[in-house]
Amino acid sequence: METKQKKALENVLTRRFFLAPAFEIFYTRGNDGLYDFGQCGTQIRQNVISQWRSHFVDNEDLQEISCPCLIPQHLQKYSGHVSTYTDLMITDTVTGEHFNAHQILKKRLQKQIDETTQPMIKQALQNFLNSVDGFSPADVDKIVTAHKILWSPSQL
Structure with a gap:
């Protein structure tokens, strides 16, 4: 929308x-x-x-359960969520909306893969795409700077 x-x-x-x-x-x-x-x-x-x-x-004879909507912080800490799971968020330069940087980078790479006709470049981009989720904020920043990527998902 x-x-x-x-x-x-x-x-x-x-x-x-x-x-x-x-x-x-x-x-x-x-x-x-x-x-x-x-x-x-x-x-x-x-x-x-x-x-x-x-x-x-x-109709399907399934069982319904109801679970808490909140997780106590000490459980998040012990499960590794606090130290491990961080989403790098970006702001769209056009609309001001916020997005997950890794997802935008994946979309941008997928677009490049779809537009590229050379098999070797396609494979290199695909390998790169497969490793995006493991990138640290510093890695993402290096990629953005090196490839001069503007953060505007509305322009993808």
Whole structure:
């Protein structure tokens, strides 16, 4: 969905209180993608859950479970999530939206692979693409600088 259309839809949904930015009274910079549902939004959400439950749980004879939405920090630390999992985020130079740098780099490499006709270059790019997830922020920065990549996923 285009940014202009997305903003128009968000405006209507907010004005009619289908949803509202969560913790709105505490934030001046945005809500980090979290929303509270209003009366109609809650009803729609419940209908979607009901249909899902009817299809998967009732018809397929599956079991439903409910798990916590939060993980205690000490469990994240012991599991390695705190020290190991970090997503390098970038800001689109055109729209201001935020994206995962590794994913954008993968898309850019895939585009180059698709456009390249030389088999050896294609294979080298494919090998490079297969190793992107292991790149550190410093590695990504070197690649961006060396290849003069502008961070604008909207232009991919």
